Amino acid sequence: MSLAAPKTPGPSDPAMARRMNRQLVIGALRRQREISRAAVAEETGLTPATVSSIVGELLDEGIAREIGLASSTKTRGRPAMLVQMVESHRYVAGVQIGRWKTRMAIADAIGQVIRVEEVDTLPLDVKGSARALAGQLQRVLGLAGAAKSKLSSIVVALPGTVETRSGRSVDVPALGWGAIDIAGPLTKKLGCPVVVVEDTQAAATGELLDGAARDAKNVLVVNLGEQLSAALVIDGRLHEGATGVAGALGHVRVTDRPLACGCGRTGCLDTVATPDAIVTEHRRRLGKPRRRRTTASRDPFLDVVRAAQNDDEHAAAVLSEAGEGIARALAAAVNLLNPELIVMTGGVEYLPEPIFETIAQRVLDSAHPDAAAALRVVRSEHGMSGWARGAALLALHHAAEDLTDLIAA
């Protein structure tokens, strides 16, 4: 699975070519964990001389190490020296800011997530938040045994529309944020590049690189967060669409009720199936006034789920309606894209098994039989930490590419 179009360096730019070749070698080391120089050459298509020179450079810089001779060799002659990446030569961090909880994951240089922590989401004044967030992240780095000086990249995942290039969050109503620069202050505090992405992108990266979708080619990663959206993987590549909003599942119309959506239309899936919509509708059915924004750290969505499990028929009905809407939108997507796998991430973790099963079965029942026959619908293996884990892996990917490409402009 590749996350970005491969760049083919032109012969006119030897420095760029060298840098790209170096990334190819690092990529091979990261994937194989231990590998000979000859195998790196085979895997990357680079000449043995180029590989030797780059590996020599990585050894000198402490990025890679030799670990001894291979115990057996398929070819005649001397057994090959194996090389591996030094896991601790650098670290990356993923931060996912949700309305109630903020989750942080630290990964090492070979993409092993070594620590995940969950804290209450801070009061949402951005200047102060960035400072406090930097403090929280430093604490988690300490818990992971990772030196701040070795932190090479941070990805912050937000539940909204994000302008990745500028590092500004464009519209994150769930957090009450408008066009706010979160990356700048964090970079200043932590001394490394920060990229802001949408939480769906982070969730999808986690599933594709280290989750349920790791071996799949055609996948829908459905993110049940503050808004509902999907990442589309088609033939092993993330599909972004003409204007980058492919997968806006939350704006599929699923109900005739005149429920106003943030997009300006009515009856969108987001109006019945986000945690906030579910909480609001549950309160309406109980005759309670609409909840004001509070500073409480407890997610009221969990109360609705618990009530449904304790025979509160309103809660059960609201969750069932949400599930029905999700299933309807997904069935249409399945017929259009014919995926082999749907991975549901985020808030789906909180859904009781019977509700999840009902959604999965509805999708299979409503899709074309041939599409349904090839399809599995599963939950993420990583629960609520999936976003932060994915953000950390995305950070590793960004650090490996030339990050200045992403944060410039």
Ligand SMILES: [Zn+2]
């Ligand atoms: Zn909408």
